[in-house]
Amino acid sequence: MDHEAFDYEQVDAQGRLRHLLKLRGLDASVILDLLTRAQGYIRPIGHAPARDDCLAGRTVANLFFEASTRTRASFELAAKRMSADVLNLDVNMSSRIKGESILDTIYTLQAMQADIFVVRDASAGIPELIATKVEPHISVLNAGESDISHPTQGLLDLLTIRQHKSTFDGLAVTIIGDIAHSRVARSLTEGLRIVGDSEVRLVAPSGLEPDPDDYPGAIITDDIDEAIAGSDVLVTLRIQRERIKEKSSLMTSHEYLKRYGLTEARLARARPDAIVMHPGPMNRDVEIASSVADGPQSVITQQVSNGLAVRMAILAAVSAGFDRA
Ligand code: CP
Numbered sequence: 540m541d542h543e544a545f546d547y548e549q550v551d552a553q554g555r556l557r558h559l560l561k562l563r564g565l566d567a568s569v570i571l572d573l574l575t576r577a578q579g580y581i582r583p584i585g586h587a588p589a590r591d592d593c594l595a596g597r598t599v600a601n602l603f604f605e606a607s608t609r610t611r612a613s614f615e616l617a618a619k620r621m622s623a624d625v626l627n628l629d630v631n632m633s634s635r636i637k638g639e640s641i642l643d644t645i646y647t648l649q650a651m652q653a654d655i656f657v658v659r660d661a662s663a664g665i666p667e668l669i670a671t672k673v674e675p676h677i678s679v680l681n682a683g684e685s686d687i688s689h690p691t692q693g694l695l696d697l698l699t700i701r702q703h704k705s706t707f708d709g710l711a712v713t714i715i716g717d718i719a720h721s722r723v724a725r726s727l728t729e730g731l732r733i734v735g736d737s738e739v740r741l742v743a744p745s746g747l748e749p750d751p752d753d754y755p756g757a758i759i760t761d762d763i764d765e766a767i768a769g770s771d772v773l774v775t776l777r778i779q780r781e782r783i784k785e786k787s788s789l790m791t792s793h794e795y796l797k798r799y800g801l802t803e804a805r806l807a808r809a810r811p812d813a814i815v816m817h818p819g820p821m822n823r824d825v826e827i828a829s830s831v832a833d834g835p836q837s838v839i840t841q842q843v844s845n846g847l848a849v850r851m852a853i854l855a856a857v858s859a860g861f862d863r864a
Contacts, residue, residue: 547670547679551863556856558670558679561688562729570734574698576852581844588616591851593858594623600653601627602644603682604635604660609819609846610682610691614657617850621858626653645669649677655857659683676864678857686720686782691853692818693726695846697734699838700772702845703814707735713766713809715742715801716776716826718749718759720783723776723818728754740766744799746788747778763799770809774816775801775827792825802828806836814838 549565551557556569580589599618603611611627618625626648630636635644645656656673658666659682666681666688673679683689697707704710712731714724718741731737732755739757741749751759760766767773778795780786790798801815815827815837823829832839 547667551860555860557860559690559853560666560670560681562690562693562726567734573694573852577698577848580848580851588620590620591855592622593855594621597654598624598652599655600648601657604630607659609843613847613850617847617854621854642672649673657682661685663687676861686722689722689726691849692723693730695842695849696727697730698845698849699842707737710737710771711769712737712772713740713770714774715763717747717778718743719747720779721776742766767805767808770813772814773809777822777826795825800826800828801831803830806831816842
């Protein structure tokens with residue numbers, strides 16, 4: 540079997556979103572269009588969810604080779620609410636554990652007429668690799684790639700910021716925690732750079748600092764109190780223990796909360812209308828005090844609702860390109 544290698548530009552020749560592999564490289568207009576589409580899919584809790592038939596007769600394959608609650612559940616619900624057939628591959632019962640490669644898994648599902656692959660994997664480069672190999676009408680959506688990229692999270696974070704701040708210019712956005720291993724921090728920062736002109740402050744404990752080359756223009760510090768002062772947006776991150784080999788150097792939960800946790804006292808240093816975000820999953824009373832996570836400035840559950848709307852918007856956008864078959 541000879542599988543041709545295809546171009547994997549994120550936007551096709553007609554300017555339509557084909558793949559979503561990373562936010563870097565996308566035009567602001569593409570990102571803002573996705574946010575506007577997503578806003579149109581938002582309904583209040585307790586009301587009937589938005590629906591759209593644009594994926595009727597199409598198949599979405601969710602391939603999560605790393606754990607997920609929010610991303611996986613929201614992609615599944617988004618696809619179902621758009622009338623797609625949805626395949627959630629049970630990776631622990633799949634032939635990958637017998638040694639089948641990711642590409643052979645993809646070719647197998649492509650032969651069953653999967654149209655969209657939603658992929659989360661612990662290895663860097665997997666979404667791009669798949670995107671070079673699938674047929675022209677197929678889309679690949681990155682649902683979390685190692686510590687590299689989480690573009691749908693970046694979009695839902697941007698949408699949440701826009702809902703509260705109505706601008707992406709002139710904000711102080713402070714991201715606190717394990718920046719070194721955070722695909723969330725990278726994608727949000729990439730997105731902010733594309734759509735506006737805000738100051739990004741990265742607070743990282745010793746040993747968890749990012750490579751400054753990955754964050755041009757950002758302030759990198761370990762002084763959490765100074766960074767929080769005057770912030771408009773605070774994003775807290777958990778320590779990605781699964782990506783850290785030498786765990787003995789990590790602080791205890793109690794020590795971490797004291798030194799780097801977002802407590803009520805620290806939050807009081809931010810602007811009074813600052814919002815508190817967390818991508819989840821949260822470790823309460825470690826990187827964020829429970830009272831802050833549940834407090835009046837927290838928009839964490841709104842981020843989850845926005846995640847579903849953003850994933851519907853992405854599915855709708857790529858569905859316009861099925862005529863490339
Ligand atoms: N934020 C996020 O990616 O959460 P999950 O790991 O639960 O999908």
